[in-house]
Amino acid sequence: MPFGFYHDVVVCIARSALWSFFSDIQLEDVENVPPASQPVIIAATHHNMIIDPAVLSVTYPKQRRLHYWAKDTMFKNPYAAKFLSNCGVVPVDRTTKNNKLLYASTFQVLKLGEAVAVFPEGTSHTLPKLGLFKDGTSFAALEYAKICHEEGRADYAPILPVGIVYPEKSKYRSIVIVKYGKPISVEPFLSLYLQDPKSAAKQLTKTLEKSMEKLTVNAPDWESRYAADMARGVLFPDKYKSMTEYIPITQNLIDAFVTLGEHNTEIAKLRNSLVAYKLELADLLLKDTQIAKYSEKDITAISTTLQLLQRTILSLIDLPLFLPGLIGHMPLYVAGYLAGHFEIYEEVRAQNKIFLGMALVPVIYIVAFLWGWHALFNGTFFGFFQALATLGIFVWYHVTSIDERYDNFKDLLGRWRLFDAVVLGRGMWKRKERILGLQKLRTENVRQLRNMILEHHSTNEHIEVIWSALRQHALDMVTYRPKKSSLIKQYEWILKRQ
Incomplete structure (x- = not known):
C-alpha cells in the first residue's frame, strides 16, 4: 500500500509541532531496529494520545514510513478513506473473528516489506505502569507468519517493542525518550499457533509485555513513582534536565524502595518523606532546585x-x-x-x-x-x-x-x-514556616538517601546500579568539569567511599 502526498504533509506538520513543544526527543538502542527492507510490526507504549504516533513517525530511524491501524468504519466516507489511505493508515475489520479477514490490509502492507506500528495497550492512559495488553498485535504477527508458512516463505515479520517515555508528558519544553528493544521473533510460537491460536497469542503477548517493561518505567503505585522521581532529582541535580539514563535509574530506585521498604521501616519512611516533599513543593509552586540552593544555610x-x-x-x-x-x-x-x-x-x-x-x-x-x-x-x-x-x-x-x-x-x-x-x-497561610520546613525536609531526605545507598549498595542489586551511576558521574565531573566546584561538592560523599 503506497504512501501519498498527505502522509508527507502530516509528518512535516507533526515534526514542526513536536520541535516547538518538546525540548528534545532522545533515541536509545537504535541498533535494535531491523533493516528498512524487512517487514516489521512495531509495538509501542501508548501514554500520550496522538503524540505517540507523531513521535514514532517523526523519529523512526532512516525516516522509514509507518502504517497505523484504524477502525474500518472510518473509511466509509470516500473523502476520509482517500485521506487515510494516502497517509498509510490501514483498516481493521472488527466485525469479524476471522484473523485472516481482520488483518487483511495489514498483511498486504507486510507483504510489501513495509512496517506497521500498533499500540498493544489499546487506549492511551496515565498510569504508574504499563496498561493491560491486548492480543491483537500477537494475532496479527502470528497469522501473517502462518500465511508465510503456507506459501513457503520465511520472511516473517518480527515484533519490535518500543517504549515511549515522557518524564513530564504534558509539560511544555519537556523531554521524550524513545527506547527500542530487541525484535521478538514469532517463529518459536508458530507451531503452537497452528494447533492452538489463542494460547500461542497469549504467550507471545506475555513475552512482548515483559520486553516492553524493560523499556519503560513501571511502579506498583504512584507513591513509589513519585518517590523515585524525587530521589533521582536530588541525587543527580545537574542531570535532572538532561534525563540521561532516566529509565534505568528511576526504575531501580522504584525497585529499591519496594524491595527494601517491605522489611526496612526507615526506607519505607524515606519513601513517604520524599512523596511529602514532592507534594509540598507542588503546592507551594516551587522546584527542588530552588530549595536546594539553601540546603546548607538558613532561608533568611x-x-x-x-x-x-x-x-x-x-x-x-x-x-x-x-x-x-x-x-x-x-x-x-x-x-x-x-x-x-x-x-x-x-x-x-x-x-x-x-x-x-x-x-x-x-x-x-x-x-x-x-x-x-x-x-x-x-x-x-x-x-x-x-x-x-x-x-x-x-x-x-x-x-x-x-x-x-x-x-x-x-x-x-x-x-x-x-x-x-x-x-x-504575605498570604493567609504560613508559607514562610512551610518553606523553612521544606528546607529541613530536603536536608533530611538527602541524608537518608545517601545512607540508604552507602549501606545497601553491596547487598541490593538495584542500589548497586544507582551507586555505580553516581560514582561514574562523580568521576566524570572531576575529569571533565573540574571548575564546577559547587557541583563536584555534591558528589564528594560518593567519592570518599570505596
Whole structure:
C-alpha cells in the first residue's frame, strides 16, 4: 500500500509541532531496529494520545514510513478513506473473528516489506505502569507468519517493542525518550499457533509485555513513582534536565524502595518523606532546585532578597534580546496554559496544547509577516522576501533559545515566591514556616538517601546500579568539569567511599 502526498504533509506538520513543544526527543538502542527492507510490526507504549504516533513517525530511524491501524468504519466516507489511505493508515475489520479477514490490509502492507506500528495497550492512559495488553498485535504477527508458512516463505515479520517515555508528558519544553528493544521473533510460537491460536497469542503477548517493561518505567503505585522521581532529582541535580539514563535509574530506585521498604521501616519512611516533599513543593509552586540552593544555610530575608535581585538583574539584561519573540508568541503561551489548565486528563493536555498552537501559529505568523513587510520593508517586492527571511530567523531564534529563558523564568518566579513568603510575609497561610520546613525536609531526605545507598549498595542489586551511576558521574565531573566546584561538592560523599 503506497504512501501519498498527505502522509508527507502530516509528518512535516507533526515534526514542526513536536520541535516547538518538546525540548528534545532522545533515541536509545537504535541498533535494535531491523533493516528498512524487512517487514516489521512495531509495538509501542501508548501514554500520550496522538503524540505517540507523531513521535514514532517523526523519529523512526532512516525516516522509514509507518502504517497505523484504524477502525474500518472510518473509511466509509470516500473523502476520509482517500485521506487515510494516502497517509498509510490501514483498516481493521472488527466485525469479524476471522484473523485472516481482520488483518487483511495489514498483511498486504507486510507483504510489501513495509512496517506497521500498533499500540498493544489499546487506549492511551496515565498510569504508574504499563496498561493491560491486548492480543491483537500477537494475532496479527502470528497469522501473517502462518500465511508465510503456507506459501513457503520465511520472511516473517518480527515484533519490535518500543517504549515511549515522557518524564513530564504534558509539560511544555519537556523531554521524550524513545527506547527500542530487541525484535521478538514469532517463529518459536508458530507451531503452537497452528494447533492452538489463542494460547500461542497469549504467550507471545506475555513475552512482548515483559520486553516492553524493560523499556519503560513501571511502579506498583504512584507513591513509589513519585518517590523515585524525587530521589533521582536530588541525587543527580545537574542531570535532572538532561534525563540521561532516566529509565534505568528511576526504575531501580522504584525497585529499591519496594524491595527494601517491605522489611526496612526507615526506607519505607524515606519513601513517604520524599512523596511529602514532592507534594509540598507542588503546592507551594516551587522546584527542588530552588530549595536546594539553601540546603546548607538558613532561608533568611537577606539570602532570598539577594537571590531574587541576582536573577532579576540577569533577566533584565537578557530581556531586550528575547522580548520581541516573547510578545509575538504570547498568544500561544496563554492559549497553551489555558488548554492545560482546564483539561482534567493528563494524557490529553499535550495534545490539546499542540493542536491549539497549530491553529494559532498561522494567524500569528501571517500577521507578523504582513506587519514586517509593510512596517519594516515598505511593502516592496524585494521587501516581501526580506520580510519572509526575517520571520524565519525570528521563529528559529525564539524556539532554539526558549529553553534556557524558560528555565530562568520559572526560576525567577520561584525566587519571587520565596521572597514574597520570607521577606514580605504575605498570604493567609504560613508559607514562610512551610518553606523553612521544606528546607529541613530536603536536608533530611538527602541524608537518608545517601545512607540508604552507602549501606545497601553491596547487598541490593538495584542500589548497586544507582551507586555505580553516581560514582561514574562523580568521576566524570572531576575529569571533565573540574571548575564546577559547587557541583563536584555534591558528589564528594560518593567519592570518599570505596
